Amino acid sequence: MKRSIYLSSTDIEEAKRIFDDAIKSRLERRNTEIIPSESAYGRVIAQPIYARRSVPFYPSAAMDGIAIASNKTKGANEHKPLLLNTDDYIEVDTGDPIVDPYDAVIMAEDCIHSDLGVSIIKPHVPWENVRPIGEDVTEGELLFAMEHVLRPMDISVLMAANQLSIEVYKQVSIAIIPTGSEIRSAYDNVEIGDIVESNSYLFKGLAMEAHALSSTYPIVKDDFDEIRQAVEDAVKKHDVVIVNAGSSAGRDDYTVHVISALGKVLIHGLSIKPGKPAILGMIGDVPVIGVPGFPVSAHIVFEEFVTPLLLKLNHYPLLIPERIQAYSTRRIVSSLKSKEYIRVKIGYINGRFVATPLARGAGMMMSVVKSEGYALIEKNREGVDFNEVMEVQLNKSIIRIKNTLLAVGSHDLIMDVISNQFERSSQPYHLSSVHVGSYAGLLALSKKESALAMTHLLESNGSYNTESIRKLFSTEKMALIKGVKRIQGLIVEKGNPLDIQTIEDLTRLRFVNRQRGAGTRVLLDHWLKQKDIDSEKIIGYDKELTTHLAVAAAVANNVADCGLGIQSAATIMGCDFIPLGLEDYDFVCYADFLDDPKMQLFLNCIRSEEFKDVCKSLGGYDTSASGEVFIYD
């Protein structure tokens, strides 16, 4: 077997130039349609639009009062009011036409009514208090230049100015072709070895955001002829085609060969990470893009190449994502050979933005979902140091980031409960929690990388958390907020077929561990030491997972026989649970942060009856002290 594992590695800016050149003639081809103005919201005008009727289209009263011929008002003054004959005027409301013989309006407040008529105390000049024809819109006036995106008031103006239909650019259409012999529809039953087709939903949504009409093809097997057939069909019917996966240079990667056979490959391989195995090509004048299969790669390649392409074809202005400068909470190593896109969690702590990298794998959808943006590390840079400023392209608004309470530390399901309470409250605040373990959480707080820490550190004297706070924050005034007491125990397969009962049993089975610094790991090591058990004797002691749920999932899926964790995780994954002991899962923040409205909301949440009820239904929690605050000077 032979693999052709090498792609080229073109700079992204160079690739964009080449691609832009290739689509130039296509962009110049006008593709318009005439549609009713009343349904043209958000569409882009393809011809300058001129008013076909003035607004107002007749002289009209600018206020309520009486219409009069101005020459009949001559001579009126305060000392000698002029009585107007009832035949000489008519009552008018604002907007009423002022036509011959009238040419002025006397406002209601200036009219003295009597049985004989109306008296006035000053003369009026022609057109006084009259809106002239075309005061707002003049017939023949340019209303909108070409390329204008129509907003609600614009549609109003078109209707008033008698432009009932207009020429706009046609919405661009994009075909999405998912390929892969192992790919199955999300609606099918899937088995081990199958991969669920989910990228097409990402593309469809991103296409909508670029105002394009998308159609997703049925999944095509890894077969040159079948892919060629789909692509041939798609280029006939669409303005843009994307083929998802098979864009690399492996044995089953046919996309590049299909594009070569039908048209021209411009670029195969980009110096970006993730996203390297991308293909840019043209078949006739239809751009065809081979998008990599990993969701994060797919997201980056789509946003860098397909979104701007769709917007340009639609004659829309390009979207310019908001960028901020943020301090990195980690040293980040980056490839010299590639521009890197690193998903980051952004916090706004003490008036500055801090960015913590999330999982870097190209397959991690949730790293995009949980992120506030991509940190961009240019090619030829070795990385970013701890506390160095880096540029972050945001996918959430700055105001949302500022309104989010960033909590970093140990994982517990109650963080989800509190997050839901935040969202249901009428306040504009959000809770975002990052799970790195108790000790790393306290460290993050001490480095001002988070606003709140979650911790359950068992200390040598048998207490929880208090000594750690004293040590790490010796000169600061801190608040310890009691969270929950929770039961730690062994998560085992349903029915406990291996009859696991105590810590001693761990030496005779496949264990799965938590990462160093996690409170649960500290607890395990404490118990192993107490019972004098050598960790080297435990198979899987080195296999680290970062959440209780991941441990329970490993047991439920028979990847391991046992893990240490909390009851709620075992329950959710349908595992059995052997309780071993209670521990304190608490929160820590700087004492002066207790007054922050986000923190106030947090305290209200964990002190609420609703919180206690949900904990009860999850099982394994004691909430009797939840929300009690202790200050440490």
Add this chain to the structure above:
Amino acid sequence: MKRSIYLSSTDIEEAKRIFDDAIKSRLERRNTEIIPSESAYGRVIAQPIYARRSVPFYPSAAMDGIAIASNKTKGANEHKPLLLNTDDYIEVDTGDPIVDPYDAVIMAEDCIHSDLGVSIIKPHVPWENVRPIGEDVTEGELLFAMEHVLRPMDISVLMAANQLSIEVYKQVSIAIIPTGSEIRSAYDNVEIGDIVESNSYLFKGLAMEAHALSSTYPIVKDDFDEIRQAVEDAVKKHDVVIVNAGSSAGRDDYTVHVISALGKVLIHGLSIKPGKPAILGMIGDVPVIGVPGFPVSAHIVFEEFVTPLLLKLNHYPLLIPERIQAYSTRRIVSSLKSKEYIRVKIGYINGRFVATPLARGAGMMMSVVKSEGYALIEKNREGVDFNEVMEVQLNKSIIRIKNTLLAVGSHDLIMDVISNQFERSSQPYHLSSVHVGSYAGLLALSKKESALAMTHLLESNGSYNTESIRKLFSTEKMALIKGVKRIQGLIVEKGNPLDIQTIEDLTRLRFVNRQRGAGTRVLLDHWLKQKDIDSEKIIGYDKELTTHLAVAAAVANNVADCGLGIQSAATIMGCDFIPLGLEDYDFVCYADFLDDPKMQLFLNCIRSEEFKDVCKSLGGYDTSASGEVFIYD
């Protein structure tokens, strides 16, 4: 006849509090539906969503290579490669499942292939190069908290995690009821006295932007019973109802009486300008808003009250419009009794934002269309001084404002031609022109309120523009850019029934003038002086309009018999034109601004063949010198 012309005048913040209180119970009522996840883009989640399947849901290869049982790799090292038996491994691609008996992947680059099998030079530990179950998404994991607005990647995650349908909040529905006996559909033939119904299109678009579904009722006459009937029907079928116009307290204003009869009026009259005659009411638990008829008032009341209401009912985050601080180019007088919303044109000149107020009438749709935002002047303030900083709520992006060349000065139709050229260019720049007359344009340039001036000032020595530049910019290095020579003349009714031929004829007809400071006005006064004609003898000399088109429209509509202006305006309005002489319509900017990319684009436009062709087809222009630049030190 009696009018009840007095409304109350409630502060807008107070009105919002009262309204929020009234809709509180309605907001707490859950109104949800279950829809397929694949069509849930942009919808708001009404229940926390947990993963129903892990991603990956089996251990899988993290890279291309071979799958092996890790215990078969023991003992391999660089000095003594280990030959793996072909029965002991299988080839795997990234993503392939790793199942019993395999528990590790050796990457392709570490495999030395031979006919006997694969040799390796290092041992592998269990799960090396294997993605664990749930690495990305863990079954049972909280994917999204409540109130989350679903983005494209989120839909991908839902499909991959086997959440194929979800509970979301129902989209709120709004009924739009246009009322008024003089109101006609834009599709009807209209006559003098009719008003075209165009506000409903504004409301429909604004409702769409707030993710609401709208339906517009047929136009209802000013009749208590008919309006009541429409409102009764609408509150049964919709979540929110707005009644447009009839919201004041005049003789034909029934809205307040209808709401009183069917429910409760909370507020009638706001201390805002425009927008005072608004009504906030409740019929049952349906909010009913009486929106004023003038389009600008309607826009403000909708955005202040209806948009937030719709967003809240939809569980959407409120839109927070961007605000900037801008220097006022005028003294603005404001009412002490009202918060004022003043449409402004924003320029970004020499690194600061400058705001010029547009027409203030509540009926001026185009003032909203042309504006970049509303300057907000709080109640109890007398106004804003020249060069004082004021707060502006933007309706365009800051980047667009910075990319716009702001030209202020005399009006000519070629500004529209150049604007279209800007839009058709591939550059991200825009041209925005404000028409205040030549002299005011040069003044604005001198005060750094614009980047470019348009001028055609006839000077005492018979030259155009040069002396004015020397006078106004004596210490600056300026650039004069030749624009067009254009024919000025008399615009008269088609067929010239009054046989108008010369300036002398103006004393025997109804004239319409341009504003003071306009080059055309200067020209008229120059000719009047030359011919010794007293301006007091010209009927309509005091009637001022601000554009050539408005003058031509006045003649075309028989409001006046004659005006002075340019040929292209006469042509567009179907008038006849009596040429009187050529004049120079030129541009002025600071010399160092010539290098600005926006100015470069401007020069390219006026020097292009396309520009000359369009001028030719408009008629009355000489473009032989267009784009020539003269520098004045």
